[in-house]
Amino acid sequence: MASMPPQALRLTFAYQGSHIRLAGGERVSMIVPAPATAPPEAGQTGYWFTVQDAAGRVIYHRPLHSPIRVDVEAFSPDRQPTIGRVPLSEREGSFTVLVPDIANAHTFALHGPLEPGRPDEPASELLRVSIDVLRRTKPPSADGANAAQGKGR
């Protein structure tokens, strides 16, 4: 008997300033990338998201590189350094994440610095959403924005 293909939830988040909201979600038959790091702990810096079971155990996690963009990279192939950074004047955009849609997934949480421009600030929980809510969330509209649930800061 053929086994069920793996399922994932593709979540789209929109941000403006330091405010993040869930803009949409969709269920897709696909495998999610494997975590390549140990589960993050309190006090760490950077951005990551977790999926927890009903008992609060982390069952999936991934680091994210600066999903809230406060600056951009400038590239120079013909001089050193080849990469540098330039600050953005506006903080507005969207990003997507993939989480496994597995039976014991209960809660999604996004972690990062409260002030996106402070990469050395310990990460806080920026947003927490029930997986059941995510399963019912509609895909984002064409412009990436959509009404959505989610308890964000």
Add this chain to the structure above:
Amino acid sequence: MSTADGSVNGVQKIVEHGPDAQRYNVVLLGDGYRATEMAKYHADVQAFVDMLHQTAPFGDLWCGINIHRIDVVSTDSGADDPVTCGDGSAGSGAIARTYFDATFCGGNLIRRLLTCDSVSARNVAHALVPATHLTMVIVNSPLYGGSGGDVATFSTAAGSAEIALHEMGHTAFGFADEYEYYAGCASGESGHDVYTGGEPVEPNVTRNADLASIKWRSVLSSATDALPTTANANCGQCDPQANPRAADYVGAYEGARYMHCGCYRPSYLCRMRTLGQPFCGTCRKAIRDTLAPFLPVAYQGLWWNFPAGSESGWGMNIAHQEDVIFATWFTYDGGGKAWWLSMTAYLVSGGNEFSGRLFQTTGPPFSAMPFSSALVVPTAVGIGTLIFTNADNGTFAYTVNGVSQTKAITRQVFGALPTCRFGTQTDLAAATNYQDLWWNAPPGSESGWGLNVAHQGDTLFVTWFTYDTDGSPLWLSATAPRTGPGAYAGTLYRTTGPAFDAVPWTPAGVSHAPVGSLALTFTDGNHATFTYTVSAVTQTKQITRQIFRAPGTVCG
């Protein structure tokens, strides 16, 4: 200038390694290509795909990746190039009506910041390839530029694809930047002297340079070299010292994640620090770990007739590396004598069918000292085809000496069955499961005989394919339980049974006679000592894994 300025003309899977639901899916889109430039677009995409394949470690992981090309036609060629820009540079003033509205000087910041409507690009990718993991846009412009974020954008100018690879490191693998400044070492910047935050979550930077607990300790170049490898004597500036180690050395170099001190990177140079450099060892491992679930399961291991036990007495050992299988079929000749045939079988279709010629081999007796590979003579006796219906079941169809048969096969389970994947581990010495094809060390020194090791739980089932005293094929087998750390031992049996083509093939006709003993002692995952006693002959051989497609397959 928007999606009204062109059309989406379909999608083509240009690197196909299986169902999208099972693979890592990279989607490439074009912008600024007119209908008459589609051939150029296809060539540009192929050039990037070739580059990605050549970028370690993606070549090793290739069979876990699908690449999709979406053909997007724009009204105009190229990208916008505003006359003025925030960095003071001057552009041509070109205005191109393109589908994703690509423009240099994105956000009026810097000329080389090439951006596009990433939301539209993402939506198109997700609509046509629902299982998209990574979206990239190639912009048809000879001007250098690119940008990152959810969608990587890069032009066709020489070197711009490097931007895509760097941004792929961020987007797909969560890598931090490894450069130790913000705007540049010579920018006079402040606020980037010493990192005082907690441990960064990214896999390729750390504040912990302790040898015993650094997060990338498994890939350190030396388990004893002191860390940090370099320390910055003046945190008010970038560390000017040269690399005291080899280029690919993995240690802990002070200066990373925009800070001169207090944060460490694995290698002196890495693509996450400097464009044009390879990914460092730590990043390569993280890429392998991240993509491991997408790699097809290797069929490596011990197989026998289906249903399990129905024809106990013959079997097939499979070594599976990338798209090649080396199979050793241990069975019996017309006289009931132990007989083995081997087959190098190549992937022929669909990701699950392998075919090759079957060889009978003669060679020096197992006890010959020295064992001369020059005396090994393979003779083609037929053809074989393996078709796998899933990771644990398949069929073996063969024609040998004019006899054609098809057998249903399944994995032989005698303990905890490991899962094997090709390409997930480059350092085979670190492997803790020994299931593989082994031969004399150094590799090739005694080509012609080998050991198939099936490793489940704390037990090995070993099949030694070699030659009898008359040079005819001979196989002996042993069930070898663990006797100590890395040590396994058991009784060697010589077996007789029904001819390979007997119908029905009855296990009752198989008899086992003990002929000696075998001991395997593994010094690491890729080196072992093989000691045997057979018919009063005792020998010790150093053995290693037989790798015919680097980096090999690891089970666990």
